[in-house]
Amino acid sequence: MASPRREQRRVGGSERIGLYTLLRLERGGLEAGLPGQFFMLDVPGHIMPRPFSICLAEKDELAFLINPVGPATRVLCELERGQKIGLFGPLGNGFRTDVKRPLLVGGGIGVAPFPYAAQVMGNPPVVLGFRTARQAEAAQLVPKAEVCIEPQLVTELIPGVPMDVLACGPEPMLHAVHALVPDAQLAWEAPMACGFGACYGCVVELDGKSRRLCVEGPVLNGRPPALPLIDDEEEEAEA
Ligand SMILES: Cc1cc2nc3c(=O)[nH]c(=O)nc-3n(C[C@H](O)[C@H](O)[C@H](O)COP(=O)(O)OP(=O)(O)OC[C@H]3O[C@@H](n4cnc5c(N)ncnc54)[C@H](O)[C@@H]3O)c2cc1C
Ligand code: FES
Numbered sequence: 647m648a649s650p651r652r653e654q655r656r657v658g659g660s661e662r663i664g665l666y667t668l669l670r671l672e673r674g675g676l677e678a679g680l681p682g683q684f685f686m687l688d689v690p691g692h693i694m695p696r697p698f699s700i701c702l703a704e705k706d707e708l709a710f711l712i713n714p715v716g717p718a719t720r721v722l723c724e725l726e727r728g729q730k731i732g733l734f735g736p737l738g739n740g741f742r743t744d745v746k747r748p749l750l751v752g753g754g755i756g757v758a759p760f761p762y763a764a765q766v767m768g769n770p771p772v773v774l775g776f777r778t779a780r781q782a783e784a785a786q787l788v789p790k791a792e793v794c795i796e797p798q799l800v801t802e803l804i805p806g807v808p809m810d811v812l813a814c815g816p817e818p819m820l821h822a823v824h825a826l827v828p829d830a831q832l833a834w835e836a837p838m839a840c841g842f843g844a845c846y847g848c849v850v851e852l853d854g855k856s857r858r859l860c861v862e863g864p865v866l867n868g869r870p871p872a873l874p875l876i877d878d879e880e881e882e883a884e885a
Pocket of ligand 2: 837838839840841842843844845846847848849858859860861
């Protein structure tokens, strides 16, 4: 597994994709890690870094897809080409990609790890669900994705045949996927301050015990944590 590194990198570009922003950073010698792993990104004007899944890994750049839900994510969406930011990663446990019958399942900003996963896995079948057509514009990042918009739910697109499911999305979606496919690999979220096991800010209840999600996860195999991981309801940007 790639060793995490702390580096400063320049913004190579930033583009709006529907409601989200694809932030491209110069890669230098950074390793991308496995799909589902994440980086802690420093945010100008904020003390704490924030976790983001690796979205795209090209020869010269790493890209992150950002949903502007709060103060730090809004700052990241406004960064300009040439600005420098710090990042640390890759961190956590990613998806196992050497599966026989892959199906990628994403909900909302949970699409973020799947452009890179699709690249690594040779464009397997993908189903994505969004609340609005503007959010669904992010599906263009994942080749051959089948897309639905509420009221249709992404779980309705999961075929009734055995598949090796890799999923990322809001907590209710992950629990619904787990109910349909108990051994699905599920990428969970919790508030994270350090990303490498030092602060205990990301503790969740797993198998009846307190566990750090940044160390045990974020990808967990068929082991849903007890709810809720985040106090507030999941927020998606409105504008
Ligand atoms: C492993 C991991 C990977 C992630 N990958 C991505 C990604 O690729 N793209 C992306 O846009 N976001 C991702 N997130 C979520 C992102 O880190 C948070 O949205 C961000 O930290 C919010 O910071 P803020 O200051 O903008 O908003 P805040 O004011 O901190 O929060 C705004 C709202 O988001 C909720 N929130 C805060 N932190 C999280 C969190 N970690 N997970 C879920 N909800 C949260 C709050 O409860 C609040 O409702 C990831 C989180 C984790 C743990
Ligand atoms: S984020 Fe610090 S221990 Fe997990």
